[in-house]
Amino acid sequence: MAAEYGERYPDASVIPMREYVQQTMSYATDALRGAAVLSAVFGPGVALLNTSLFLRLVLSRDRGKTGLLSAVGFSSGEIVGQVRLKVLVAAAAGTAMGVVFAGTAGESLVGLLVASAGLGIGELAFIPDPLIAYGVYPLALMGAGLLGALLLTAPLRRADKSAWLGR
């Protein structure tokens, strides 16, 4: 279409809209793309770190309870399984809330931030890939949380149970 208009108006410079946006707004769109990629890469890392730190606190707080359950006949497998299930449920709930938040208030909030940053962008619309935004990425976040739980609870299987009793 741009070529057609170019032929019709030879005195004017006609370029496709996508190219126009690229030429005029590339500093902003590239920055947003870069920020999105970085967020996507660091998101699971942050999820892993957060889960690990909180789980470490929880395991430390629940040492006595873990020791007691072990003493009354719960196997390490059952105790570890229970911890991992709790982490998975928490990670799934957190991810679901995040997805809902991003899908509802996220767009307007980011738009507001970008507009107030004075980049010349008055309105911003997300065009997410549904498979990535609602499938792959939430799964990656949950997977990162679960990985943290796996790493932190693995030593529990080999530990001496009496060490949890606080004697």
Next chain:
Amino acid sequence: MTGATTAQAVTQAPTALECRDLAKTYYSTDPPSEVVSGIDLAVRRGGFLAVMGASGSGKSTLLYNLSGMDRPTGGRALLEGRDLTSLGDREMSRVRLTRVGLVFQQASFLRTLNVRDNILLPALKAASGKRQAAEAAARGDGLMERFGIAHVGRHGITQVSGGQLQRASICRSLACEPSVLFADEPTGALNSSMTKEVMDALTDVHAGGATIVMVTHDPACAARADRVVFLRDGRLVDSREFGAWNEEEAGRREDDLITWLREQGL
């Protein structure tokens, strides 16, 4: 059964618990610390063994390695002839559930459950099906009645005394009818009247035919046992036979034990 016949029955009874050349070394320390080593010990069914020794002598470590809570790093621990050191995690937890009862210094309970539910927890876990669960509940209620805590069954665990909690611990440890009851300083955190409550309960359990292994610092508590062993630096250095407990001989027995402990350098 009189004291003499009880003692005779115990000496002739089959071995409930045994360890051979048992050792426990913690490799997480630098250098590794060998907490107990070369322990040979046998407890007959229906026996009451007290383990004594100075702090850090390895008493609790020995108890937890005999009870299946921890794994020895050397030697063998046998419960009713079954080598605990060869068991996997699942089998070991089954042993702790059904064959072993544990009582700790600090009565340890789940705060979200009331006293009765805490007591019934292992019994209900072991039960398969409604009939067994009902039997377990009846057994737990019977134990609470026997040890005088039935009236606090619905109380939260912060609403009962230390002595009642420790008696609840004993009820919980007996809920699955274990072959050996292990008690780690069961009166260590109690005053003298509560100590008597708990020791009377343990003596009652023993009189009912239970095998007990108890770690204690208190000669008055150890005097209730029919045998006392002494640990020093992780090694079993001496033992003393007392025979069956007799309330009338309590004072003489305690004095006798204190003299013996002094000879051990305690």
